Amino acid sequence: MNATRTIPGPVTWCGIIVTTCLLLLLFQKILWLVVPFLLALILYYLLAPLAKWLIMAGFSNDFAAVSLSGAFLLLMTGCLLLLYPWTMTNADDWQEILQHYLASGSSVLENMLVGLQQKFTFLEKAHMADEMHWRMQDFSSHFTDKYLGAFLLWLAAWLPSLLLTPVITFFMLKDGVRLRKFVGSVVPNAYFEKTLYLMHAVNRTARTYFVGLMKLTLIDALTLALGLWALGISSPLLLGAITAVLSWIPYLGPLLGCAMVVMVTATDFPGNSTLIYGAIGLFLLVRALDDFVFMPYIVGRSLHLHPLLTVLMFFVGEAIAGIAGLMLVIPILGVVAVLGETLELILTDTRLGARHAHALKLRMLAANSDL
Amino acid sequence: MIFNFLRDNFEPPHLALLREITLFSELTNGELRTLDSLLHQRNYVKDEIVFDEGEEGQAIYFILKGKVLICRQGRPVEGAIAELDEGQFFGELALLDDAPRMAQVRAADDCLLAVLFREDFLGLLQTHTLIASKISLQLARYIGQRLRRAVIKYVI
Numbered sequence: 001m002n003a004t005r006t007i008p009g010p011v012t013w014c015g016i017i018v019t020t021c022l023l024l025l026l027f028q029k030i031l032w033l034v035v036p037f038l039l040a041l042i043l044y045y046l047l048a049p050l051a052k053w054l055i056m057a058g059f060s061n062d063f064a065a066v067s068l069s070g071a072f073l074l075l076m077t078g079c080l081l082l083l084y085p086w087t088m089t090n091a092d093d094w095q096e097i098l099q100h101y102l103a104s105g106s107s108v109l110e111n112m113l114v115g116l117q118q119k120f121t122f123l124e125k126a127h128m129a130d131e132m133h134w135r136m137q138d139f140s141s142h143f144t145d146k147y148l149g150a151f152l153l154w155l156a157a158w159l160p161s162l163l164l165t166p167v168i169t170f171f172m173l174k175d176g177v178r179l180r181k182f183v184g185s186v187v188p189n190a191y192f193e194k195t196l197y198l199m200h201a202v203n204r205t206a207r208t209y210f211v212g213l214m215k216l217t218l219i220d221a222l223t224l225a226l227g228l229w230a231l232g233i234s235s236p237l238l239l240g241a242i243t244a245v246l247s248w249i250p251y252l253g254p255l256l257g258c259a260m261v262v263m264v265t266a267t268d269f270p271g272n273s274t275l276i277y278g279a280i281g282l283f284l285l286v287r288a289l290d291d292f293v294f295m296p297y298i299v300g301r302s303l304h305l306h307p308l309l310t311v312l313m314f315f316v317g318e319a320i321a322g323i324a325g326l327m328l329v330i331p332i333l334g335v336v337a338v339l340g341e342t343l344e345l346i347l348t349d350t351r352l353g354a355r356h357a358h359a360l361k362l363r364m365l366a367a368n369s370d371l
Numbered sequence: 372m373i374f375n376f377l378r379d380n381f382e383p384p385h386l387a388l389l390r391e392i393t394l395f396s397e398l399t400n401g402e403l404r405t406l407d408s409l410l411h412q413r414n415y416v417k418d419e420i421v422f423d424e425g426e427e428g429q430a431i432y433f434i435l436k437g438k439v440l441i442c443r444q445g446r447p448v449e450g451a452i453a454e455l456d457e458g459q460f461f462g463e464l465a466l467l468d469d470a471p472r473m474a475q476v477r478a479a480d481d482c483l484l485a486v487l488f489r490e491d492f493l494g495l496l497q498t499h500t501l502i503a504s505k506i507s508l509q510l511a512r513y514i515g516q517r518l519r520r521a522v523i524k525y526v527i
Contacts, residue, residue: 055498061408177408177491184411192413192486193422193429200490355420362416366481 008341016340020313020333021320027328028321032161034328040168042210043072044176051173062174069170076166104270105263106136190356191346198342205338209331213248219294220244220286227282228261231275234268243283247290250314250326258283305333385412388435389485391458394509402502409495410485415439415478424475428465430488434458437482444475454479463510466492 008016027034047068054064110133117124139147180199187195225240233239243257258280265272265279310330317329346352386403389395389410395403412435415421421432424444432439434457441461443450452474455461461476466489496503 052498056500181408181411189413189415189419189421192411193426196411196488197429200488351423355423359416359419362419366416 008337008344012340012344016333016337017313017316019340020329020336021316023332023336024317024320024325024329027332028324031324032158033164035158035324036161036164037168038328038331039162039165040172041206042214043165043169044172045207045210046214047072047169047173048207061177065170065173068173069166072169073166101263101267102136102139104267105259106132108262108266108276109136188356189359190352194342194346194349194352198339198346201342202335202338205334206331209334216290216294217244217247220247220290223286223289224261224282227286228279231265231278231282232268233261233265233275233279235264239264248327249323250330252323252326254283254287305330305337309333385435385485388457388483389433392433392460393458393513394433394460394506397505397509398502402499402505405499406487406495406502406506409491410487413484413486415482415484417478417481419478421476421478421484422462422472424473425471427469428462428472429469429490430486431460431462431466431492432476433460433485433487435483435485438479439482439484440477440479441474442477447475447477463513465489466510 051061051064051068054067055061059067113132180196183199184192184196221237221240221244223240224243225236228236228239239261243254243261246253246257246260249256261279261283262276265276269275313329313333314326317325319325321328386400386407389403389407390398395406398406410433415437421439422428434455436457438457439455439461440447441452441455443452462472464470464473466487469489492503492506495506
């Protein structure tokens, strides 16, 4: 409860890690609910300042919740309605562009592998370049029948649960305070102040993390876009935005983003290896800035996690729940760590325990007084 | 929502109790309702400890029913400082900072307390400036009175 946070003991840390793993295991089973809930949480933290602004302007909390969630729902519906005809009109062009970019990307990769094979004979024996060539050809020729259909089906299956997002956000905005009061009401008097403090701390941690993540995405997108624009690569803003969003998936996301940037560069400037290396250099620079400057300042400070633990937990998260685990493990660990720390403080406080026991005894005596 | 205008005429019983508290004396019905949405109500039995001396304060307590005793830690008889009644409040310094509690508080009778957390009060300062200003002004007056009394007692 002190302003300076105490470091949890080894037993608490074991409990925190085990709880995080169990939650990941559970969340993997109910991903259809966890993802919209998580998106709703992000949306809630983004809309909360606007709600506060509306309340400051004299509107009620209910009005702020209804108007903001309604506006978001309308915006989403409008975007989907506009996106559909636009997608239908441009689908053919996009397919061509995609195949064009894929072909350029694969040719860059093949050239690189052929170069390596000429230098190292063991790679030539493994026929890596041929293997890569066949795989890329298989992917581009069977993209529509093999992958696109499956992707669209997956998207259609996820759409209903994603529509839950604005609904959950609405209730978070409307009944957040009521929920806190409800949870507070079931806590015994002795633990009441500390529990409420815990709830505020968890809320603060989650808000700092998610809002920080959004800020980080925006900074990443703008930095990358600026660099790509300076290199003269086409659609820098779109590329920057997609790459920044992909970075939400630790390790795998940045790799995908880098591959995409290389593919676009190779297509826009065929044979210009300097520019390709320039794009890779830019990407590495942004990643370094992200990991060592922006991340510790914006997100890292909110969670107070040791970097080694963070890296290990990424591997654990991936092993338990795949890509979803990679994305969820750090926010879950952060929140569980705050809960664990404060629970340790509460449960090891013998004075609070004694006060609770004393209160129970007094209540029992009061109930028995006329028996 | 259509019948909201009727609600102003109907006041839940605990709002009448809240109105008795000095800090809320200048709040209108609507403002009191807004504040009420942030208050936690807690029941304490006679002799139950509300908080200990030296504990970090996070909230201010308002007495809606019953009495509380403010005393030195663990000395309710010889260390008694004051007994507070309905309509009074204690732990007000917790609204200003997280300094340790200066005394122990025990329920002198079965009592009903309303609790306002510092975080909620800080939120109120941002969203409902008028309500927070009215409470802050009353709190400043109260602390000023206590200071004046202390000056008269110990300095003059």
